[in-house]
Amino acid sequence: xxxxxxxxKSKPYALVTEKGSVQFFVNEIALENAGLSIHGAGWxxxxxxxxxxxxxxxxxxxxxxxxxxxxxxxxxxxxxMEFTESVTDGGEQGLExxxxxxxxxxxxxxxxQVSVTIKPERLQGRKLMLIxxxxxxxxxxxxxxxxxxxxxxxxEVQVAPGxxxxxxxxxxEMSPLLVQDNRAYGSSEIELRFPLxxxxxxxxxxxxxxxxRQFRLRYNQPLFVILDKDAMEDQTDTTxxxxxxxxxxxxxxxISFLNEKPAxxxxxxxxxxxxxxxxxxxxxxxxxxxxxxxxxxxxxxxSEKIARxxxxxxxxxxxxxxADANWASPNIxxxxxxxxxxxxxxxxxxxxxxFDYLLHCLKREGIYIYLDQLVHRKFKPGDGVDASDQLDNxxxxxxxxxxxxxxxxxxxxxxxxxxxxxxxxxxxxxxPAIALMEFxxxxxxxxxxxxxxxxxxxxxxxxRVWAREHGIEVESESVDFTQFTAPxxxxxxxxxxxxxxxxxxxxxxxxxKVPMTGSNWSRNLxxxxxxxxxxxxxxxxxWDHPKQWVEFDNRPMVSSSSNxxxxxxxxxxxxxxxxxxxxxxxWPNEWRAEHPLAMAAVAAFQDWNGLATYTYRHNTSVPVDxxxxxxxxxxxxxxxxxxxxxxxxxxxxxxxxxxxxxxxxHPENDIFKSPNPTPWQIQSLLATAEKHRLAMALYESxxxxxxxxxxxxxxITEDAKEVHSDTGELYRSWEKRIGVIDTPYTKAxxxxxxxxxxxxxxxxxxxxxxxxxxxxxxSLTDKPIAESYRILLTAVGRxxxxxxxxxxxxxxxxxxxxxxxLIEPIEANIKLETGASNLKVWAIGADGQRxxxxxxxxxxxxxxxxIGKDGRTIxxxxxxx
Numbered sequence: 075x076x077x078x079x080x081x082x083k084s085k086p087y088a089l090v091t092e093k094g095s096v097q098f099f100v101n102e103i104a105l106e107n108a109g110l111s112i113h114g115a116g117w118x119x120x121x122x123x124x125x126x127x128x129x130x131x132x133x134x135x136x137x138x139x140x141x142x143x144x145x146x147x148x149x150x151x152x153x154x155m156e157f158t159e160s161v162t163d164g165g166e167q168g169l170e171x172x173x174x175x176x177x178x179x180x181x182x183x184x185x186x187q188v189s190v191t192i193k194p195e196r197l198q199g200r201k202l203m204l205i206x207x208x209x210x211x212x213x214x215x216x217x218x219x220x221x222x223x224x225x226x227x228x229x230e231v232q233v234a235p236g237x238x239x240x241x242x243x244x245x246x247e248m249s250p251l252l253v254q255d256n257r258a259y260g261s262s263e264i265e266l267r268f269p270l271x272x273x274x275x276x277x278x279x280x281x282x283x284x285x286x287r288q289f290r291l292r293y294n295q296p297l298f299v300i301l302d303k304d305a306m307e308d309q310t311d312t313t314x315x316x317x318x319x320x321x322x323x324x325x326x327x328x329i330s331f332l333n334e335k336p337a338x339x340x341x342x343x344x345x346x347x348x349x350x351x352x353x354x355x356x357x358x359x360x361x362x363x364x365x366x367x368x369x370x371x372x373x374x375x376x377s378e379k380i381a382r383x384x385x386x387x388x389x390x391x392x393x394x395x396x397a398d399a400n401w402a403s404p405n406i407x408x409x410x411x412x413x414x415x416x417x418x419x420x421x422x423x424x425x426x427x428x429f430d431y432l433l434h435c436l437k438r439e440g441i442y443i444y445l446d447q448l449v450h451r452k453f454k455p456g457d458g459v460d461a462s463d464q465l466d467n468x469x470x471x472x473x474x475x476x477x478x479x480x481x482x483x484x485x486x487x488x489x490x491x492x493x494x495x496x497x498x499x500x501x502x503x504x505x506p507a508i509a510l511m512e513f514x515x516x517x518x519x520x521x522x523x524x525x526x527x528x529x530x531x532x533x534x535x536x537x538r539v540w541a542r543e544h545g546i547e548v549e550s551e552s553v554d555f556t557q558f559t560a561p562x563x564x565x566x567x568x569x570x571x572x573x574x575x576x577x578x579x580x581x582x583x584x585x586x587k588v589p590m591t592g593s594n595w596s597r598n599l600x601x602x603x604x605x606x607x608x609x610x611x612x613x614x615x616x617w618d619h620p621k622q623w624v625e626f627d628n629r630p631m632v633s634s635s636s637n638x639x640x641x642x643x644x645x646x647x648x649x650x651x652x653x654x655x656x657x658x659x660x661w662p663n664e665w666r667a668e669h670p671l672a673m674a675a676v677a678a679f680q681d682w683n684g685l686a687t688y689t690y691r692h693n694t695s696v697p698v699d700x701x702x703x704x705x706x707x708x709x710x711x712x713x714x715x716x717x718x719x720x721x722x723x724x725x726x727x728x729x730x731x732x733x734x735x736x737x738x739x740h741p742e743n744d745i746f747k748s749p750n751p752t753p754w755q756i757q758s759l760l761a762t763a764e765k766h767r768l769a770m771a772l773y774e775s776x777x778x779x780x781x782x783x784x785x786x787x788x789x790i791t792e793d794a795k796e797v798h799s800d801t802g803e804l805y806r807s808w809e810k811r812i813g814v815i816d817t818p819y820t821k822a823x824x825x826x827x828x829x830x831x832x833x834x835x836x837x838x839x840x841x842x843x844x845x846x847x848x849x850x851x852x853s854l855t856d857k858p859i860a861e862s863y864r865i866l867l868t869a870v871g872r873x874x875x876x877x878x879x880x881x882x883x884x885x886x887x888x889x890x891x892x893x894x895x896l897i898e899p900i901e902a903n904i905k906l907e908t909g910a911s912n913l914k915v916w917a918i919g920a921d922g923q924r925x926x927x928x929x930x931x932x933x934x935x936x937x938x939x940x941i942g943k944d945g946r947t948i949x950x951x952x953x954x955x
Contacts, residue, residue: 087298094141094159095122107191113184114148138162139301153181163299168292176284184275191263200234218257225252238295246288306882316946317894319699320709323379325386326922332388333440338506342587345609350651350683360684361721362391367402368693370394371428381435388721391442393655393686399450417456434497437507448514471522472529474573484580491586503585513577518593519566520601524555540565558748563600570604596644598750613645614656618663620704624887630665632825633811639676639763644753648737648769656688660704667712667848667870668824674720675815678729699893700875711897711948712873719850728820732767733800737776738783758783761790764797818858822850837907847871847900863910863954869900870948901942908937912955917945
C-alpha cells in the first residue's frame with residue numbers, strides 16, 4: 075500500500091466506500107464527505123451512494139482504486155449519468171479524486187456536481203478561504219443564518235487554515251464554487267458544491283456531454299487513506315494475551331445455591347398483575363439462555379453435564395429455540411436431516427427422546443423451560459399446505475391467519491404438550507418445570523407482508539367482509555396489504571389478535587396451564603396492542619447484530635445515549651409481566667463484555683420478569699476451544715464469563731427496582747395511525763429505562779404511576795451526557811464511555827474504565843490500567859460484600875480466537891482464527907473495604923483450580939491488591955483463610 079504508517083483510528087483518515095464516495099473521519103467521527111450528486115427536476119435529489127457500480131478495479135499499484143458506474147437522474151424516466159472515478163492515495167500530496175462524467179442521452183435536470191460537505195459544529199468560527207482570481211474569506215457560522223454563504227470561481231479552498239483538523243481542497247481548473255448552508259434543509263452540513271451543469275436549472279444536458287475534473291484534498295495533518303477496507307487486514311496485538319477456555323461440561327465457580335431443585339416444586343407458574351409467581355405464591359425471576367437448533371438434542375451424558383454446568387452459572391431457565399429448523403441436524407422432525415421426509419407431521423423418535431432427557435436433566439437442576447412452538451419450521455408438500463415451496467421458514471406471516479397453517483400449529487402443540495416424557499413420567503402439559511411458551515417467534519402481519527397467492531386473496535376476502543361490517547368502502551382493485559392505511563392497520567390488528575386468542579383457547583382446552591405470549595419483538599404500536607390479549611409480553615434486541623454473519627459496526631453500547639433498553643421497553647405493557655427471550659452483543663464486537671452486567675442491572679432496576687440470552691449453542695460438538703459463532707456464548711469469557719454476577723444481580727435482587735414509574739401514553743389514534751409508530755421513533759424511550767421504571771400505556775391514560783409522557787416528551791434532555799437511576803445504584807456516562815453498578819452485594823464498572831483516573835464506588839476503588847474492561851465484585855454468601863467471607867471478582871475485557879483477523883476498521887471478520895480463546899489480561903489496583911478478617915485472594919483458572927495466590931495488603935480496613943497478567947484468568951476468589 076502507498077500508506078505505510080500504522081493505522082490509528084484516533085487520527086484523521088479517509089475511507090473510500092463501495093460506491094466510490096469518500097468519507098473523512100477525525101477521532102472516529104464521520105465529518106467530511108466527498109462525492110457526486112444530482113438535483114433533478116423539482117430539486118429531487120440523489121447521491122453517489124445510490125450509484126450502480128459496474129466495475130471496481132480494487133487497489134491498483136498499491137495506491138489507486140477505479141470505479142465505473144452510473145447514477146439515475148431523479149424525475150427523468152430512468153435516464154442516467156455515467157461516470158468513471160479514480161481515487162488515489164497521494165501520500166503527503168493528499169488524496170486525489172478524478173471524475174469523468176458522461177451523459178449518453180439528453181436529460182433535463184437542475185444541477186449535477188461534485189461536493190464536499192463539512193460539519194459546522196467542529197469548525198465553527200474558523201475561516202474558509204476561497205482562492206481564485208480573487209480571495210474571499212468567510213467565517214464558518216455556528217448557527218444557520220443564510221443559505222448561500224458564497225459563490226465564486228476558485229482553484230483552491232482552505233478550510234480552517236492553520237487548524238490541525240482543517241484541510242485544503244484544490245481543483246485542476248478554475249471552477250465555480252457554491253458554499254451552501256444545508257441546515258436550511260434540515261441537514262447538519264455545510265456544502266462546498268462544484269456545479270458542473272453550466273446551464274439554468276431545469277435546462278437539458280445535451281446527449282454526449284462529457285466533463286472531467288480532478289481534485290486534491292490535503293489535511294493539515296497526515297491523512298491515512300483506506301482505499302478498500304476489506305482488502306486491508308488487521309490483527310489485534312495479542313502478544314501479552316493469555317489462553318482462557320471455559321470447559322463445556324463444568325464451571326469454575328458454583329452458585330447453584332440460587333436454584334431450588336427440582337424445578338416445579340412450587341407448582342405451575344402463574345401471572346399476578348405484572349409478576350410471575352408460582353402456584354404456592356412464591357415469586358420468581360428467571361435468568362437464562364436459549365438452546366438453538368441441534369443444541370436441543372444432546373446425548374444423555376451431555377445433557378447431565380450441561381444441566382449441572384448451567385446451574386453452577388446461576389441459570390434457572392432455558393428457552394428451546396429452532397428445534398423445528400430444517401437446517402439443523404438433529405431437529406424435532408428428523409434426527410438425520412440427510413434422510414428427509416416429505417412432511418412435518420410427526421416427531422422423530424430419537425430426537426424426541428433426547429429432548430425429553432434434556433428437559434428431565436434441566437428440571438433436576440432447578441432449571442425451568444420456556445417452550446417455543448413455531449420458529450423455523452419449513453412446511454413441506456406432505457403437510458397439505460398451499461404453495462409450500464414458496465413459503466418462507468415458519469411460513470411467515472401466513473401462519474397468523476391461514477386455517478390450514480393454524481391447524482398444523484395446533485397439531486404440533488397438541489402432540490408436544492400431550493406427549494409423556496418417560497424420564498419425568500409426566501406429559502409436558504402437566505409438568506410445572508415447563509414455565510412459559512410463545513405461539514410464534516418474530517412472526518406477525520406488520521413486519522412480514524402478505525403478498526403470496528393464494529393466501530393474499532383469502533385475506534382480502536376476509537378484509538372485505540370486515541370492511542362492510544365497519545362501513546368502510548374498499549376499491550374494486552386488489553387490496554395491497556403492504557400499504558398500511560388506517561383501516562388496514564385496524565383489520566390486521568384484529569386478525570393478529572384473533573390468532574393469539576384462538577391459539578390460547580385451544581391450548582387451554584387441551585390442558586396447557588402456563589402463561590402464553592404471541593410474537594416477541596418490538597415492531598410497532600399495532601402489534602403491541604394485539605399482544606394485550608396474551609398473558610405477558612416478550613421482546614428481543616441486539617446491539618450490533620452482524621450483517622451476513624461477518625460484518626458489524628463494532629460500536630460500544632456504553633458510548634451511545636440510545637441502546638437496547640429503549641427498544642425492549644417498547645414491548646413492556648403497563649400491568650403485564652415482561653420477558654426478554656433474546657438479547658446479545660454478538661462476537662466479534664470487541665466491546666461485548668460491557669453488555670451482560672448492564673443488561674442484568676437494568677432488567678433488575680426495571681423489575682422485568684426474566685431474560686434469556688441468544689444463544690448458548692447451535693450444536694453439541696465437543697470439545698470446543700474457540701469462539702465458534704457470532705451468537706454462541708457458552709464459552710465466551712466476555713459474555714458467559716460474566717454470568718455469575720449477572721445472575722446474582724438479577725435473581726438475588728442485588729440491584730433494587732426503580733422508585734418511580736413512568737408510563738408512555740398512547741391513545742387510540744396513535745395506535746392505528748399510518749405510518750405506525752415504531753420504538754425508534756418514540757423519543758420518550760431514550761435512556762428513560764436507566765432512570766425510572768418504564769412501561770407503555772395503551773388507549774387509556776395511566777393511573778397509579780408517578781409520571782406519564784407523550785411519545786415525543788423526553789425524560790432525558792437531548793444534550794444530556796449521562797444518566798443516574800433514581801435509586802442511586804446505576805450510572806452511565808456516554809461522554810466518558812463508562813457505566814457503574816453500586817449495591818451492597820454487587821459492585822461493578824464497565825466500559826472504557828481504564829481511560830478515567832479511577833472508579834470510586836461505596837467501599838470499592840478501582841484503578842484500571844487496561845483501557846476497556848468490566849470489573850465486578852459480588853458476595854457469594856448471604857452477607858453484603860463488606861461482611862462476606864467469600865467474594866468473587868471478575869475482570870474481563872476483550873477476547874478473541876488465536877489468529878483472528880479483521881479488516882482494517884475492525885468492522886468485518888476476515889478469518890475466524892483458531893483455538894485457544896485468548897483474553898486480554900485486565901491490569902488494575904483493587905481497594906476493597908471489608909470487615910472480614912484474613913481474606914486471601916486466589917486467581918482461579920477456567921477449570922476451577924487455584925492458579926496462584928495474589929499478594930494482598932490490609933490498609934485502613936481495606937483489602938488492597940493488584941490483578942494483571944500474572945493471574946492468567948478473569949476470576950479472582952476472595953476467601954477466608
